[in-house]
Amino acid sequence: MNRRNFLIAGGGTVVALAGGTAVAGATRADILADTELTRGKGEAVKIEKTITPESVEYLESTNEVRENGHTQPFNNWARRECAEIGAGEVVPVVDDRLETAVEGVGSGVRYLIFGPVITVDHTVTRDRDGSIVSEPNVTLEQLISVAPRTMTVTVTLDGHTFTKEFPVGVGHSEVSYL
Numbered sequence: 001m002n003r004r005n006f007l008i009a010g011g012g013t014v015v016a017l018a019g020g021t022a023v024a025g026a027t028r029a030d031i032l033a034d035t036e037l038t039r040g041k042g043e044a045v046k047i048e049k050t051i052t053p054e055s056v057e058y059l060e061s062t063n064e065v066r067e068n069g070h071t072q073p074f075n076n077w078a079r080r081e082c083a084e085i086g087a088g089e090v091v092p093v094v095d096d097r098l099e100t101a102v103e104g105v106g107s108g109v110r111y112l113i114f115g116p117v118i119t120v121d122h123t124v125t126r127d128r129d130g131s132i133v134s135e136p137n138v139t140l141e142q143l144i145s146v147a148p149r150t151m152t153v154t155v156t157l158d159g160h161t162f163t164k165e166f167p168v169g170v171g172h173s174e175v176s177y178l
Contacts, residue, residue, distance in 0.1 A: 037110075037119065037169030040147030042097060047089050048154040051081065058158040065157065078162030082153040083109045086118045086166050090151065094120060094138075097146035104136035105143065110169070118166045120147045126176045133177075144170045 057066040058074070065077040087107045095102050106121040120143055124135040136143075147170050154163040 040168040042146045044150045045148040051157045082164040086151045120170045124174045
């Protein structure tokens with residue numbers, strides 16, 4: 001292979017990889033590949049929260065945050081804080097959209113290939129005989145239809161702001177007593 005063909009082939013490969021990664025990130029192919037999650041279909045949500053410096057201190061000179069005696073870069077702290085806030089707010093968003101107090105539904109954050117995903121968790125609990133002990137008062141389909149497709153969370157600490165967008169995945173699981 002001559003140099004020209006080699007460079008063209010190599011350049012095409014780089015473009016294909018970059019484009020594939022961009023498309024996968026935009027569609028969150030990692031969620032589609034996860035058999036336990038379905039992407040929420042509801043309207044996107046934006047949440048803004050100002051953090052009061054009670055247990056958190058912004059260190060201007062180093063652009064770091066000290067929390068519970070641990071220091072970390074502001075962006076790392078803010079990314080984690082945004083994920084926690086999103087996970088804490090997703091079920092109230094679902095409550096509002098369904099116009100009922102949702103029971104038996106949890107939330108969390110999962111880390112997939114392309115990054116964190118806020119989850120809405122629909123869990124059915126069964127006893128040793130397989131009989132249902134508890135289940136949510138809404139169906140999985142209802143949750144999927146109203147759970148936001150994305151949540152954009154903005155945190156502010158001492159005038160410093162960070163914004164992160166998270167996809168939302170709805171999962172179903174069944175657990176049994178041992």
